[in-house]
Amino acid sequence: MLDEPGHLREGYAEIGDVRLHYVEAGQGPLVVVLHGFPDFWYGWRHQIEPLARAGFRVVAPDMRGYNLSSRPAGVAAYETEPLAADIRGLIHERGAQTALLAGHDWGGTVAWATAMYHPEVVDRLAILNAAHPRRLLEGLHHPGQLRRSWYFFFFDLPELPEAIVHADRWRFFRHFLRDTSPALTPEEIDRYVEAWSQPGAATAMLNYYRASVRTSPKRAEAALRPVKAPTLVxxxxxxxxxxxELAEPSRDDVPNLDRVEYLPDASHWVHHDAPERVTQLLIEFFSPRPTTGPGEGGQA
Structure with a gap:
């Protein structure tokens, strides 16, 4: 199991002025998995060891601001450009030129950005419950999605969100996780509480939302680039x-979309609710594809 000694290697990567904590397992092609909010590397606990057993080297970082990674000051430090640069730097720091990249929630947003801004480092891209930025921009023009996304704007308020999420031993975040993913155990929630309690972590985590809300739609749309990597959602x-309606990206934005795999019984925390199925999908998608030559089904 993940908590037994010897299965996980722990380290820190110096990426410019940012120090990223990560855990790593296995040997083989590099897979980088990015967590969402209010998560940390532990959110991928169900996938790390199976991916390692399948022949991959898995690196699961705490993204900047989370858990044991450093927390740059200021909202601008949490815009998608520096976040994507962190992941490019992490891939290179771990001795690889490219990686297979997966992201959930905010980690999915950062994975989309990495594939757009630094396509040379992303071999294949897997996205778990994270809308393509254009789809999200479109969704926020509709009342239904605006009601779902109320917390984007609440988190942008000064100081009040920090006070609320800190209260009663992180009751807000604990309820958020339990309400959306009943599969989480009390012991697992305690691991999250420990990560949230790192000094300055709450503000840094909320700054992801603040940076997003404070970026004008015109600027956000201007930053979009086609995603060249083969992509699984x-x-x-x-x-x-x-x-x-946010699940499927436009073929103009993601011309190499492999498919959108819907899991009807899973929540937003799809990799917690259906861990074996998500792991299977990732292994299948990330595994080398057989090539065929002339006379074997390929084109002459």
Whole structure:
């Protein structure tokens, strides 16, 4: 199991002025998995060891601001450009030129950005319940998605969100996790509480939302680039926060979309609710594809 000694290697990567904590397991092609909010590397605990056993080297970082990674000051430090640069730097720091990249929630947003801004480092891209930025921009023009996304704007308030999430031993975040993913155990929630309690972590985590809200739609749209990497989207259909219309990106934005895999019984926390199925999908998608030559089904 993950908590037994010897299965996980722990380290820190110096990426410019940012120090990223990560855990690593296995040997083989590099897979980088990015967590969402209010998560940390532990959110991928069900996938790390199986991916390692399948022949991959898995690196699961705490993104900047989270858990044991450093927390740059200021909202601008949490815009998608520096976040994507962190992941490019992490891939290189771990001795690879490219990686297979997966992201959930905010980690999915950062994975989309990495594939757009630094396509040379992303071999294949897997997205779990994270809308393509254009889909999210479109969704926020509709009342239904605006109601689902109320917390984007609440988190942008000064000081009040920090006070509320800190209160009663992180009751707000604990309720958020339990309400959206009943599969989480009390012991697992305690691991999250420990990560949230790192000094300055709450503000840094909330700054992801603040940076997003404070970026004008015109600027956000101007930053979009086509995603060249083959892409798999996995979507838990019981997501209370992102409507199903956000799941499938435009073929103009993602010309090499492999498919959108819907999991009808999973919530926003799809990799917690259906861990074996998500792991299977990732292994299949990330595994080398057989090539065929002339006379074997390929084109002459």
């Amino acid at each position: 996995v979507w838990g259909q019981r997501d209370r926060y992102l409507g199903p």
